[in-house]
Amino acid sequence: MSRFFNVIPVSDAVAVVNRISPPCSSEMVGLESAAGRILAGPVAADSAVPGFDRSVVDGFAVRAADTAGAGESVPALLQNRGRISMGRQEQDLIIQSGECAYIPTGGVLPAGADAVVMVEYTEEAGDTILIKKTAAHGENVLLHDEDFRKGEVVFSAGRRLTPRDIGVLAAIGCASVPVAHRPVIGIISTGNELVPVSTIPEPGQVRDANAPMIAAYLAEYGCIPRIYGFVRDEPEAFSSVLQRAIPECDVVLLSGGSSKDDRDMTAGTIAAQGEVLVHGIAIAPGKPTIIGRVANKPVFGLPGHPASAFVVLVAIVRPLLDRMLGMEKSLQRTARATLAVNVPSQRGREEYVRVRVENGIATPLFGKSGLLNTLVRSDGLVCIPAGAEGIEQGSTVEVILW
Amino acid sequence: MSRFFNVIPVSDAVAVVNRISPPCSSEMVGLESAAGRILAGPVAADSAVPGFDRSVVDGFAVRAADTAGAGESVPALLQNRGRISMGRQEQDLIIQSGECAYIPTGGVLPAGADAVVMVEYTEEAGDTILIKKTAAHGENVLLHDEDFRKGEVVFSAGRRLTPRDIGVLAAIGCASVPVAHRPVIGIISTGNELVPVSTIPEPGQVRDANAPMIAAYLAEYGCIPRIYGFVRDEPEAFSSVLQRAIPECDVVLLSGGSSKDDRDMTAGTIAAQGEVLVHGIAIAPGKPTIIGRVANKPVFGLPGHPASAFVVLVAIVRPLLDRMLGMEKSLQRTARATLAVNVPSQRGREEYVRVRVENGIATPLFGKSGLLNTLVRSDGLVCIPAGAEGIEQGSTVEVILW
Numbered sequence: 149m150s151r152f153f154n155v156i157p158v159s160d161a162v163a164v165v166n167r168i169s170p171p172c173s174s175e176m177v178g179l180e181s182a183a184g185r186i187l188a189g190p191v192a193a194d195s196a197v198p199g200f201d202r203s204v205v206d207g208f209a210v211r212a213a214d215t216a217g218a219g220e221s222v223p224a225l226l227q228n229r230g231r232i233s234m235g236r237q238e239q240d241l242i243i244q245s246g247e248c249a250y251i252p253t254g255g256v257l258p259a260g261a262d263a264v265v266m267v268e269y270t271e272e273a274g275d276t277i278l279i280k281k282t283a284a285h286g287e288n289v290l291l292h293d294e295d296f297r298k299g300e301v302v303f304s305a306g307r308r309l310t311p312r313d314i315g316v317l318a319a320i321g322c323a324s325v326p327v328a329h330r331p332v333i334g335i336i337s338t339g340n341e342l343v344p345v346s347t348i349p350e351p352g353q354v355r356d357a358n359a360p361m362i363a364a365y366l367a368e369y370g371c372i373p374r375i376y377g378f379v380r381d382e383p384e385a386f387s388s389v390l391q392r393a394i395p396e397c398d399v400v401l402l403s404g405g406s407s408k409d410d411r412d413m414t415a416g417t418i419a420a421q422g423e424v425l426v427h428g429i430a431i432a433p434g435k436p437t438i439i440g441r442v443a444n445k446p447v448f449g450l451p452g453h454p455a456s457a458f459v460v461l462v463a464i465v466r467p468l469l470d471r472m473l474g475m476e477k478s479l480q481r482t483a484r485a486t487l488a489v490n491v492p493s494q495r496g497r498e499e500y501v502r503v504r505v506e507n508g509i510a511t512p513l514f515g516k517s518g519l520l521n522t523l524v525r526s527d528g529l530v531c532i533p534a535g536a537e538g539i540e541q542g543s544t545v546e547v548i549l550w
Numbered sequence: 551m552s553r554f555f556n557v558i559p560v561s562d563a564v565a566v567v568n569r570i571s572p573p574c575s576s577e578m579v580g581l582e583s584a585a586g587r588i589l590a591g592p593v594a595a596d597s598a599v600p601g602f603d604r605s606v607v608d609g610f611a612v613r614a615a616d617t618a619g620a621g622e623s624v625p626a627l628l629q630n631r632g633r634i635s636m637g638r639q640e641q642d643l644i645i646q647s648g649e650c651a652y653i654p655t656g657g658v659l660p661a662g663a664d665a666v667v668m669v670e671y672t673e674e675a676g677d678t679i680l681i682k683k684t685a686a687h688g689e690n691v692l693l694h695d696e697d698f699r700k701g702e703v704v705f706s707a708g709r710r711l712t713p714r715d716i717g718v719l720a721a722i723g724c725a726s727v728p729v730a731h732r733p734v735i736g737i738i739s740t741g742n743e744l745v746p747v748s749t750i751p752e753p754g755q756v757r758d759a760n761a762p763m764i765a766a767y768l769a770e771y772g773c774i775p776r777i778y779g780f781v782r783d784e785p786e787a788f789s790s791v792l793q794r795a796i797p798e799c800d801v802v803l804l805s806g807g808s809s810k811d812d813r814d815m816t817a818g819t820i821a822a823q824g825e826v827l828v829h830g831i832a833i834a835p836g837k838p839t840i841i842g843r844v845a846n847k848p849v850f851g852l853p854g855h856p857a858s859a860f861v862v863l864v865a866i867v868r869p870l871l872d873r874m875l876g877m878e879k880s881l882q883r884t885a886r887a888t889l890a891v892n893v894p895s896q897r898g899r900e901e902y903v904r905v906r907v908e909n910g911i912a913t914p915l916f917g918k919s920g921l922l923n924t925l926v927r928s929d930g931l932v933c934i935p936a937g938a939e940g941i942e943q944g945s946t947v948e949v950i951l952w
Binding site for chain 1: 608714812
């Protein structure tokens with residue numbers, strides 16, 4: 149292994165990621181489990197919604213023409229034909245001229261009627277109903293198939309299903325939903341310095357923060373993380389865990405390898421079982437990232453520091469997840485903000501600066517790159533493109549929200 | 551029951567909600583299950599992070615003073631004392647003046663040294679290392695407890711734990727986390743018109759869209775929804791399901807009751823088992839909302855139409871969830887946008903208008919209130935305060951994102 153690897157631009161790395169991405173595969177899930185999942189195919193209404201002309205208020209079903217000119221002082225007098233029940237069509241009821249019938253919200257508009265007058269604008273006088281308002285044709289009625297036509301495609305593939313979508317899917321008869329298979333992503337931590345969270349580290353030791361952080365990120369993104377624990381920096385141990393993970397996962401992330409020796413071992417192990425495609429990306433932080441492939445499964449070597457690993461997850465791994473999930477647009481949330489100060493950067497690499505956002509102002513959190521506390525105190529990242537020497541104070545920036 | 555109920559302002563309804571909210575209770579969960587949960591107490595670092603002076607680069611540990619004046623053409627010559635291993639402290643190694651040692655990223659800075667020079671600025675010549683750059687005291691070193699001091703409170707209660715937080719919690723030794731208990735929310739659908747999603751509705755019938763939509767919303771918000779299916783509009787049937795749900799849930803939502811008869815039955819059933827506190831809120835849509843209490847548990851009667859039910863969830867039920875979850879700030883996401891057209895409203899009620907947001911422009915989706923398709927096509931809600939007669943085109947509005 150050479151001491152200094154050749155870095156490639158972020159766009160080239162993402163192109164490699166797209167090239168090696170496994171295709172999106174789908175599965176059917178019950179509607180009750182579909183929220184947050186990515187729709188894998190179009191869904192059409194199986195019947196008209198609503199399936200009948202439906203009153204949207206409590207009131208009296210009328211022929212609009214019968215109410216022409218009616219008002220508070222000159223009510224129209226209509227004969228009450230009775231009450232319409234919820235949930236069924238009154239087959240025998242036909243509203244003739246001069247007639248009306250009480251209809252509850254959601255009731256089926258009876259034959260003959262073409263509008264509903266809200267109960268607030270009516271008065272009962274025995275069998276006669278005083279209608280104190282002129283109704284327009286179709287007023288307070290949702291017409292048959294006005295919401296969705298039978299066969300109409302309501303949702304297209306690639307959409308992340310929201311709670312509202314779940315309600316609409318129920319309305320259009322979709323009891324089970326085609327969604328993208330959740331990719332299983334293996335996480336292997338490497339490093340002699342790693343100890344479990346429940347251990348107080350001795351000098352030289354650190355707790356493995358990356359694996360739980362990456363797992364939580366992946367789960368939130370709609371994947372199934374599978375943690376393989378941590379292995380010492382020994383090629384045999386590492387190699388055997390990777391061999392076990394590959395058939396069990398769709399993608400494997402190797403976390404750790406912050407030192408050159410670790411990176412070399414990681415790259416060597418991937419090369420021995422498959423191929424290393426990228427070793428070094430012009431991104432800061434995250435330069436020593438490795439992208440490879442073993443048995444046609446993408447394998448990433450992430451930087452050891454949590455903040456760097458997170459940037460690489462967002463900038464390099466996320467496009468893979470988007471593709472495997474068949475997403476229409478990335479789940480990544482962003483917000484516009486004004487940069488509080490000048491942020492210098494080194495031309496030739498894409499730099500991700502942690503920022504705090506308050507009242508639309510993005511303030512960079514400078515400080516040593518290895519700090520964890522800026523992960524907690526920041527709200528997101530601002531990307532400085534590789535071609536720029538920085539971004540000027542007062543510029544509008546797009547903040548990639550954590 | 552009176553035909554017309556008395557509506558109260560939204561702020562008064564929210565005050566009632568806050569008054570009857572059960573307190574936030576907490577439970578311990580493993581770190582692997584903590585993402586997305588709300589922290590129920592402060593968490594402090596159990597030890598210093600880092601626990602030792604740590605190199606953040608691959609390079610040579612030096613005494614900075616030994617490199618004074620060093621540069622590409624006039625390197626400082628230091629004697630190589632060997633390599634530092636990852637994961638442990640080299641007890642016997644003390645860097646004296648004129649000496650250095652190879653240190654990997656993450657390695658323990660040896661005694662005597664106070665800086666690290668990146669390997670890129672060095673050259674090996676046998677046992678001698680050429681240092682081609684002046685190092686400042688502390689350069690490329692993360693000091694003991696520079697990130698977090700032992701006992702330092704890193705997270706305070708009320709925070710929704712992000713993936714980054716999970717990483718930091720691991721680093722500070724928090725293997726199990728105190729989080730807010732997830733409220734169990736019962737959902738009872740009422741209505742003679744309701745049929746299961748898998749059934750093609752007959753005229754007059756509709757599928758129950760509310761229960762799955764509300765359940766998905768609650769789950770996304772961090773609650774445990776419990777669906778009780780739907781009951782016919784018969785007081786006895788309804789009463790017995792409510793009686794069953796109350797002891798099993800922290801809160802019960804009654805969905806349906808779009809007609810006056812249904813609402814009266816809902817209010818009557820709540821009153822028979824407990825008390826009705828609010829019947830009618832000056833909100834549009836959502837006016838016929840009921841707030842009550844049975845056996846000290848909040849019970850809500852939501853409007854029957856999904857779009858109306860969703861507005862009431864966001865405006866009236868959400869404050870209860872925030873309180874029960876002990877949240878520092880609401881999870882509700884918002885975004886600023888410019889209103890595309892004038893939006894008139896009726897003074898005296900808080901109106902929620904569905905809008906589509908594109909490139910910072912919010913366009914209201916007008917149309918009949920009962921439509922479901924606007925739930926799919928819109929991105930959020932704009933609230934017109936009760937005191938306003940509308941919002942003018944070009945105004946900056948805060949969009950409550952769905």
